[in-house]
Amino acid sequence: MIEGRDIVSAGPRLRYGLVGGGPGSFIAGVHRAGIDLTRAADITAGCFSRDREKSLAAGSAAGVSEDRIYGSYGEMAEAESARPDGIDFVVVTTPNGTHYEICRAFLDRGINVSCDKPLSLTTDEALDLVRRVRGKDLSFMVTYVYTGYPLVRHARELIRNGGIGDVRVVMAEYAQDWLADRLEDTKTVWRTDPEQAGVSCCVGDIGTHIENMVHFVTGLEIDRISAVLSTFVPGRELDDNALVTVKYRGGAVGHYWPSQVAAGRENGLSFRVYGTEGSIEWHQENPNEMRFARKGHPSVTLTRGGYDLGPSAARWTRMPSGHPEGLFAAWANLYEAYCSTIKNKRQGKAQDEFEIFPTAFDGARGVKFVHDCVASSRADSAWVDGAPPVL
Numbered sequence: 001m002i003e004g005r006d007i008v009s010a011g012p013r014l015r016y017g018l019v020g021g022g023p024g025s026f027i028a029g030v031h032r033a034g035i036d037l038t039r040a041a042d043i044t045a046g047c048f049s050r051d052r053e054k055s056l057a058a059g060s061a062a063g064v065s066e067d068r069i070y071g072s073y074g075e076m077a078e079a080e081s082a083r084p085d086g087i088d089f090v091v092v093t094t095p096n097g098t099h100y101e102i103c104r105a106f107l108d109r110g111i112n113v114s115c116d117k118p119l120s121l122t123t124d125e126a127l128d129l130v131r132r133v134r135g136k137d138l139s140f141m142v143t144y145v146y147t148g149y150p151l152v153r154h155a156r157e158l159i160r161n162g163g164i165g166d167v168r169v170v171m172a173e174y175a176q177d178w179l180a181d182r183l184e185d186t187k188t189v190w191r192t193d194p195e196q197a198g199v200s201c202c203v204g205d206i207g208t209h210i211e212n213m214v215h216f217v218t219g220l221e222i223d224r225i226s227a228v229l230s231t232f233v234p235g236r237e238l239d240d241n242a243l244v245t246v247k248y249r250g251g252a253v254g255h256y257w258p259s260q261v262a263a264g265r266e267n268g269l270s271f272r273v274y275g276t277e278g279s280i281e282w283h284q285e286n287p288n289e290m291r292f293a294r295k296g297h298p299s300v301t302l303t304r305g306g307y308d309l310g311p312s313a314a315r316w317t318r319m320p321s322g323h324p325e326g327l328f329a330a331w332a333n334l335y336e337a338y339c340s341t342i343k344n345k346r347q348g349k350a351q352d353e354f355e356i357f358p359t360a361f362d363g364a365r366g367v368k369f370v371h372d373c374v375a376s377s378r379a380d381s382a383w384v385d386g387a388p389p390v391l
């Protein structure tokens with residue numbers, strides 16, 4: 001059994017700024033809630049909207065002092081980098097098409113960045129960010145949040161330790177139905193607009209979560225991809241469903257199904273991984289349980305905080321078993337690892353082996369995956385190169 005514990009970052013609190021999070025926005029508030037759980041950092045600045053008035057309204061509501069609420073991210077990067085008490089990191093929560101320029105503005109002024117996925121519109125942009133991060137030795141997180149769940153961490157440890165043998169087959173899906181009808185007629189949906197979302201809606205928005213999750217858990221690298229991207233809702237420019245078959249280096253194969261038109265499904269991210277000696281299965285909508293089976297033995301349900309879990313699950317468990325933990329805790333786990341990294345670097349301390357989070361290169365891997373799927377689909381699902389990008 002794992003004891004639940006209060007996971008709080010050691011050392012003085014960091015200062016962070018937010019870009020995005022204007023009135024009515026979605027994910028910025030979730031980032032903030034996750035950071036608040038860690039008690040590792042306080043919001044001290046922000047450019048919450050392109051509209052100065054809206055930025056002021058959202059910033060004041062968040063308790064940010066007026067002189068640190070900005071009308072543009074460029075102004076914010078410049079002013080914050082010039083202050084002795086400037087922000088330690090920025091959190092970028094704007095639509096996809098803006099990520100590259102915003103991240104670049106902060107990196108170039110020596111400010112650490114946490115950016116939401118997909119990292120950028122093109123692989124070249126993503127790789128450019130990776131180079132800038134490495135050139136300045138900054139910390140950059142891409143918030144593939146589902147990797148923050150304790151049982152996902154356990155799945156990774158189990159596979160690395162040979163718990164299911166050599167991986168042969170991966171079946172993973174992310175099924176939602178919020179785009180099953182033509183929502184665009186009644187509200188602004190930037191995710192289906194190529195200018196703001198990029199070359200793909202469904203693969204970019206949720207297919208990237210599958211790609212990242214499978215890589216995180218199994219360590220497998222994709223070699224070849226064949227994809228069918230569909231647009232089921234008439235009048236929509238980008239895909240709302242995809243079927244992707246992958247061949248990994250080393251011979252394993254996988255199948256990914258991201259869908260935003262899966263009627264009756266809410267947020268069904270799940271994976272099944274089959275190895276030579278056993279298998280695991282996990283569903284995001286029920287994140288406190290994971291099925292584990294060894295060949296020739298009955299399958300068991302592992303529970304978060306319960307028996308037979310390793311140190312990587314223990315490291316990220318806040319509540320004792322039987323007390324459900326959820327998505328906010330997963331966000332907090334990513335931010336705890338990220339903030340510790342920033343603090344450790346400053347103090348010249350080594351990172352502990354569990355303090356991991358998705359990096360800028362993971363973001364670049366995701367952007368290339370999107371483009372590979374689109375290229376294959378446009379070529380009548382031909383097999384295309386799906387290898388990770390080369391720096």
Ligand SMILES: NC(=O)c1ccc[n+]([C@@H]2O[C@H](COP(=O)([O-])OP(=O)(O)OC[C@H]3O[C@@H](n4cnc5c(N)ncnc54)[C@H](O)[C@@H]3O)[C@@H](O)[C@H]2O)c1
Binds near residue numbers: 025050098117145
């Ligand atoms: N990791 C996850 O699980 C997850 C979940 C949801 C969204 N996302 C990602 O987060 C990003 C935002 O998604 P969302 O659903 O919150 O979008 P949203 O439309 O709800 O919010 C975007 C906000 O950004 C603001 N904004 C736009 N351009 C700006 C600029 N130049 N400067 C300042 N503010 C600006 C808008 O005013 C708005 O407040 C997307 O990249 C999306 O893919 C990730």
